[in-house]
Amino acid sequence: MFYRRMPIEAESPEELGYSNIKYNLAESSVRDIDLREINVSKKILLCYGSHKGKDELRKLIAKEYFSENINNVLVTHGAASALFIIHTTLLNANDEIIVLHPNYATNLETPYAIGCKIKTVELKFENQFNLKAEDVISKITSKTKLVSLTNPHNPTGKVFNIHVLESIISYCTRKKIFVLVDETYKDIPFPNFTHHVLNDSPFLIRVSSLSKAYGVPGIRIGWIYCSNNSLIENFLSAKEQMVICNSVIDEEIAFQILKKKKTILNRVAKDISSNYNLLSKWLKEQNVFDFVFPDAGVVMMPRLKSSISTKKFYSVLLNKHKTYVAPGHCFQMSDHFFRLGFGWATAMEIKKGLAAIQKSASPFI
Ligand SMILES: Cc1ncc(COP(=O)(O)O)c(C=O)c1O
Missing domain, CATH: 3.90.1150.10 (Aspartate Aminotransferase, domain 1)
Incomplete structure (x- = not known):
């Protein structure tokens, strides 16, 4: 059935x-926002785009992580498809994932669909939705393939302590376990909030998008940032099987938006x-x-x-x-x-x- x-x-x-x-x-x-706010009245050839994403766009995205290396960036159809690509690339049915709950559905539903074992870390109202490194680390076993964190967090609006995040990432790096950090809300200019760019690791995979902060969820542009280039190549092959490339029009709009980042934000x-x-x-x-x-x-x-x-x-x-x-x-x-x-x-x-x-x-x- x-x-x-x-x-x-x-x-x-x-x-x-x-x-x-x-x-x-x-x-x-x-x-x-309305398309008329963005300057896209230029000639755009409606060809297949670069599979990793438009170079100029990837350059601006890499800068967000203080990097010049565009090969660290894969442009995706929103953060949603980035998550799908990461989960389907890294997880098999006999693997374990540790993931926060509650969460944005894809962070839970894709691992469920793959059939792997899901260990949730419950963010409790009684604990002010706080996260302790031990909540995650105590659940790690030899089968753990991926730890999945969302920060700033949806649906609670919580930002986790940076030392907690860094200690989870360095523990996982030592154990060769991948850490996905979904940072889709990082650019939203909330009063007195500054997003902390995490220390890099070849096991750290960061996801974000233009949807939430820039008011353009309709162009479906997100990305994966990871300094482990062979991992990015694996994600690229998953993207190619799904969609080949992004829309060249969406990528041009995204490029114009990131160029005007300061004004828009x-x-x-x-x-x-x-x-x-x-x-x-x-x-x-x-x-x-x-x-x-x-x-x-x-x-x-x-x-x-x-x-x-x-x-x-x-x-x-x-x-x-x-x-x-x-x-x-x-x-x-x-x-x-x-x-x-x-x-x-x-x-x-x-x-x-x-x-x-x-x-x-x-x-x-
Ligand atoms: C935490 C989180 N990740 C990813 C997404 C997907 O965003 P998009 O695909 O529009 O970039 C959402 C959307 O609600 C979200 O809340």
Whole structure:
């Protein structure tokens, strides 16, 4: 019998229909931008592109990691396909992977589909979603092939202690175990946050994309950065079997965006800071959920007070108030948790959406 293990994202706002949602607090990116903001009115030959990705684009990406070597970079279709390429290249059914939970689905679902043993490290609300090196290292066995970390973390908005990350990476390097760090949220300009570029290792594989911070998830441009060039060659052969190359148009747009990185992120910083001010003021005043403040990114994972009926909450929130958040079950968690996104909505939408959350969680409705 045909068995589909990977879930369809039927509850994502784009699949539910953006027009059915007025106050969209489910998004995990900043506001999308219009193509007219980017200068791409040049001649582009619509040929197959370079399989590793456009050289000038890879040069700008390498710079992000203080490197001049474009061979350390493989351009991919968003971070999502980078993760798929890494998992399918490195993992076999008899391997073990250690991965954080909750997480972005692909980080869990691709290893599940491969059939390898998955050992999750649970990030617990009671521990402020913190990670200790020991949580990961104690799970390593001779079968561990890959350790998978996401930082800044989705859905909690947590940034893990840099010494914890570095000690996991150096332990794994000594043991010849690969470490994947999904840094898709690294460039989002969150107040008082500076992304720390990790020390390099031939076992360290970094993934990121333009989707979240630059408001261009529609061009599907992400990348893998790894200084182990033979590993990049293996990832390239997986990419070629899947898609050959990226769209030359998308790559040109991505190149123009990274060239204007500072200007774009300065504008994004203003929006995020004003949205976050509204959110943090409201967080301190509300009485419907417990929460851990996010450290970076544009998402957080509050927990509704246990007395609140979750079924009623989500139904009133969407059907009456046209407000949407991502319920806990999307992350294999209790529906008392939900992911709240504060980067995509306008200031007015944030205010109205937060007021709707307060009303929908009231026991008197
Ligand atoms: C942690 C994480 N990694 C990867 C992705 C995929 O992003 P994209 O493929 O749009 O670059 C997402 C999207 O939500 C994410 O949250």
